[in-house]
Amino acid sequence: MKLETVAGKKVLVTGAAMGLGRLFAERAVREGAAAVVLWDVNEIALQATASELSGQGTAVHHYTVDVSDQDAIVAAAAAVRAEVGDIDILVNNAGIVRGNSYFWETENRADIDKTMAINSLAPMYITLEFLPAMVKNTGEARVLTIASSAGLVANPRMSVYAASKWAALGWSDSVRLELEQAGHDHVRVTTVCPTYINTGMFDGAKGFWFTPILEQDEVVETSWQEMKQGNPLVILPWTSRLNKALSGILPIKLRDVFLSTVGVYNSMEKFTGRK
Incomplete structure (x- = not known):
């Protein structure tokens, strides 16, 4: 069931x-959403974004939320329901990545907890706050979760991040199947698995064979359209789909040789990330 536009949606x-x-x-505002709710832990940047998006015909609400904190999620979700109402379109986008060391060199174990909390658990807890109403209501609804190609193919120097995205992908696609099995066709789940994107979060990481660093606009445009179409899985770019397919066919040793040769296994060697 396609959704032509998010106009009138929350x-x-x-x-x-x-x-x-x-x-x-920005895309939701341009399409005439009835309300856009912004969550972020960075209060200053959040206020600036909310200010820039206001005054364009869409009600813009912003909440400073640390999504690694389950209690904060529950409180913010209650505030949204009270002030805005039920949500029609949920975009699970928040994420972090830490370090480029080998796993046994991890110095701060809190980084493990934080990565799993934000990348894996937060989408679950946030969706749990809003999905029941989506199921109950009859209007077209969507859950869009930004996972990663690291959730498709293992990669050195990002083991915890990969684990968090494997979890996000497995959870998201399972929820999709549950909704289909239960006959709730008006609610569609889309999971996006891109390679590195030029957001600053992966500064220092390098592209590999036919796989440059992705442009933000390209990822958002494709994800948004696929979400409205109700398509289940988006893998960007095509080389990532190829790597996934070959990883499922080749014996492990040959898979490792291939992915190392094309540069996947070396892509995080100079990673610095956003400060």
């Missing part, structure tokens, strides 16, 4: 202060 975007989240929010 949209919530996490990690909305900058990067992909901001672009998703």
